[in-house]
Amino acid sequence: MRPTGIWFQSYAGEASVLQTRRSRLWLGLLGLGLLALPLTAGPWLLGEMTHLFITLIAVYGLFVTVGMAGQINIAQSAFVGVGAFAAAKFAGLGLPFWLVVPAAAVVTGLVSVVFALPAARVRGFYLALTTLAAQIIFPIVILALPMSWLGGLVGMPVPAPDLFGLNLATPTGFYYLAFVFAALAVWTGFNLPRSRFGRALRAVHDNDTAAGVLGIPVTRIKIEAFFAGALYAGVAGAILAYFLQFVTVSSFTLFTSVWYLGMLIVGGIHTPLGPILGVVFVTLVQESLHTAANTFMQSGAFMGGGAVFALSSVVLALCILIALIFEPRGLAHLWHTAVTGFRLWPFPRN
Amino acid sequence: MIEFFQILIEGALVGLVYGLVAISFVVIYRASKIINLAQGEVLVFGAFMLWTFTEGAAGVGWDIPLPVALLLTVGACTVFGVTVERTIFRPLIGQSAFTIFMAGVALLILLRGLAQLIWGAESRSAPVILPEGAIEIGPFLVNSRLLIGAIFTLVLTQALHVFFTRSRLGLRLAAVAEDHTTALSLGVSVRQAIGVAWVLGTVVAAAAAVVLLSGSILSLEVAVIGFKALPVALLGGMESIRGAPLAGLLIGILEVLASAYLDPLTNGAASGVLPYAVMIAVLLIRPYGLFGWRKIERL
Numbered sequence A: 001m002r003p004t005g006i007w008f009q010s011y012a013g014e015a016s017v018l019q020t021r022r023s024r025l026w027l028g029l030l031g032l033g034l035l036a037l038p039l040t041a042g043p044w045l046l047g048e049m050t051h052l053f054i055t056l057i058a059v060y061g062l063f064v065t066v067g068m069a070g071q072i073n074i075a076q077s078a079f080v081g082v083g084a085f086a087a088a089k090f091a092g093l094g095l096p097f098w099l100v101v102p103a104a105a106v107v108t109g110l111v112s113v114v115f116a117l118p119a120a121r122v123r124g125f126y127l128a129l130t131t132l133a134a135q136i137i138f139p140i141v142i143l144a145l146p147m148s149w150l151g152g153l154v155g156m157p158v159p160a161p162d163l164f165g166l167n168l169a170t171p172t173g174f175y176y177l178a179f180v181f182a183a184l185a186v187w188t189g190f191n192l193p194r195s196r197f198g199r200a201l202r203a204v205h206d207n208d209t210a211a212g213v214l215g216i217p218v219t220r221i222k223i224e225a226f227f228a229g230a231l232y233a234g235v236a237g238a239i240l241a242y243f244l245q246f247v248t249v250s251s252f253t254l255f256t257s258v259w260y261l262g263m264l265i266v267g268g269i270h271t272p273l274g275p276i277l278g279v280v281f282v283t284l285v286q287e288s289l290h291t292a293a294n295t296f297m298q299s300g301a302f303m304g305g306g307a308v309f310a311l312s313s314v315v316l317a318l319c320i321l322i323a324l325i326f327e328p329r330g331l332a333h334l335w336h337t338a339v340t341g342f343r344l345w346p347f348p349r350n
Numbered sequence B: 001m002i003e004f005f006q007i008l009i010e011g012a013l014v015g016l017v018y019g020l021v022a023i024s025f026v027v028i029y030r031a032s033k034i035i036n037l038a039q040g041e042v043l044v045f046g047a048f049m050l051w052t053f054t055e056g057a058a059g060v061g062w063d064i065p066l067p068v069a070l071l072l073t074v075g076a077c078t079v080f081g082v083t084v085e086r087t088i089f090r091p092l093i094g095q096s097a098f099t100i101f102m103a104g105v106a107l108l109i110l111l112r113g114l115a116q117l118i119w120g121a122e123s124r125s126a127p128v129i130l131p132e133g134a135i136e137i138g139p140f141l142v143n144s145r146l147l148i149g150a151i152f153t154l155v156l157t158q159a160l161h162v163f164f165t166r167s168r169l170g171l172r173l174a175a176v177a178e179d180h181t182t183a184l185s186l187g188v189s190v191r192q193a194i195g196v197a198w199v200l201g202t203v204v205a206a207a208a209a210v211v212l213l214s215g216s217i218l219s220l221e222v223a224v225i226g227f228k229a230l231p232v233a234l235l236g237g238m239e240s241i242r243g244a245p246l247a248g249l250l251i252g253i254l255e256v257l258a259s260a261y262l263d264p265l266t267n268g269a270a271s272g273v274l275p276y277a278v279m280i281a282v283l284l285i286r287p288y289g290l291f292g293w294r295k296i297e298r299l
Helices: A011-015 A021-040 A043-068 A076-092 A097-120 A125-144 A171-194 A196-206 A208-213 A218-244 A254-267 A273-298 A305-326 A330-344 B002-032 B039-059 B066-089 B097-119 B144-166 B168-178 B180-185 B190-213 B220-236 B243-266 B270-285
Strands: B134-137 B140-143
Touching: A021 A043, A021 A171, A043 A076, A043 A171, A043 A196, A043 A218, A043 A254, A043 A273, A076 A097, A076 A125, A076 A218, A076 A254, A097 A125, A097 A218, A097 B270, A125 A254, A125 B097, A125 B220, A125 B270, A171 A196, A171 A218, A196 A208, A196 A218, A208 A218, A254 A273, A254 A305, A254 A330, A254 B097, A273 A305, A273 A330, A305 B097, B002 B039, B002 B140, B002 B144, B002 B168, B002 B190, B002 B220, B002 B243, B039 B066, B039 B097, B039 B190, B039 B220, B066 B097, B066 B190, B097 B220, B134 B144, B140 B144, B144 B168, B144 B190, B144 B243, B168 B180, B168 B190, B180 B190, B190 B220, B220 B243, B220 B270, B243 B270
Parallel strands: none
Antiparallel strands: B134 B140
């Protein structure tokens, strides 16, 4: 809903993401603020923000597969893991940084295609089960491969990233690195629904039989949706590998996949704004739980780290259930309602 | 040769336990069209309730006789199943497969977190309910706990099969599994069906917990059995009660054969990956499983 008095003389203007000068200004301010953050913030906040950006990239991948194409993917964390291990391997072989990230993304995409192939035969829930199998098989395979290949139980060290002689292995370097790729993810996430591929995904999501009748190659689009989603996961995994400097299987569990899905659902699965809102909201909830638990422990009460994890999974599960039952369109819809209400005030919406 | 048959017998018995867990999947699906991913967690909940009424109660000085403890567990499972149905799945009747799937995923982490908050993460010994030890049959040793479990599985399968195909309520549940809207228009209560499904599912899961855990270690990790039984349920066909133990036999035997003959070659991965490889193969070749209903997609 636009404020009154704004109209367009070209179709491009009507279709653009940022329609008004004011929205462009707000976005510019936000970008400048995020760019200037390392000047004021300490290493802890920068680390948290880097983590948030990496999560955002992975969740945008889910947005493409789950939100736009409607194919359930519960293996995003395993795909991030594939990206991380691929990046560690390539970096260990001495490939330069700018080559490692795309290579890891492509490897992840190809792995995801293997598990998307049943899309030719099954749909909906049954397809989700193949991704579940991917998530469960991933650690088993990594652990069973010879130690010299992917590190097995121990894990793999990752050399520091280095871009044309510029050392990125500082908190600020990692922050900017993750920021650039997260910005790329957001940019593609907002533009994909407006492209031919994005419209095909949407058609498959709404009714795949009807989409086939319209001449859309349904099976190919479904597999491409998985491929595209896994590209994001691969990028996220590569940056995560550099950021953690060491990759082990235990970082990429089914629970992380559920967290990614939960963030997408809480934020809203149908708009590109959803992943941002969901990731920020869930991260805030998680961090405040951690802080609350820490103060709780300092006051003398007994509370193990496991209990904090259990509590945060209960809270996330409740968030998902509340979102599913009461607001399936997620925080993005609430945000949209609030903005529209603000613009039309004092007149009622509708 | 005797060793080979010994392996086969063990695989078959373990497979029937998988079959029992798979039945709890099938029972819920057959009556409500919900594939409950959290079934492993439901099983752990059942096991913890049983522990609470036996060892836990004994620990605080209340000695509850075993039959009463079992009855209490069944009662608690009923309350638990009804609660899940009322609070989570009733508001979602008629929603898309994606919503139901995500509700199952959310339930999974909710139950995992709750179990950890209520009972703690440490592992403990599960109550001994079935006799331990082995029976010698000819040259073979048969684990008596698993043998009793296998017999129980077969009896339960037949009973549930009769219930779902002969009784009036069972047929009504089958109508709900076919299609919620059609069932509603025929006057079948979808709510009642989902309620019955969850009570049956949790009770069967608790029974599976007894067979699986009696006298061994009870911890949160036991929930993995749910993901192992899922391929079994798919192979048997989600609508087929009698398919589940048969598929369980197949996967159990394949798994022990893989662990005996392939694991030394593959660094222990073959037996772990096998159920899921079977699952993907089933989805590719015969998505409705061995004995499931074949559905025709319409526009």
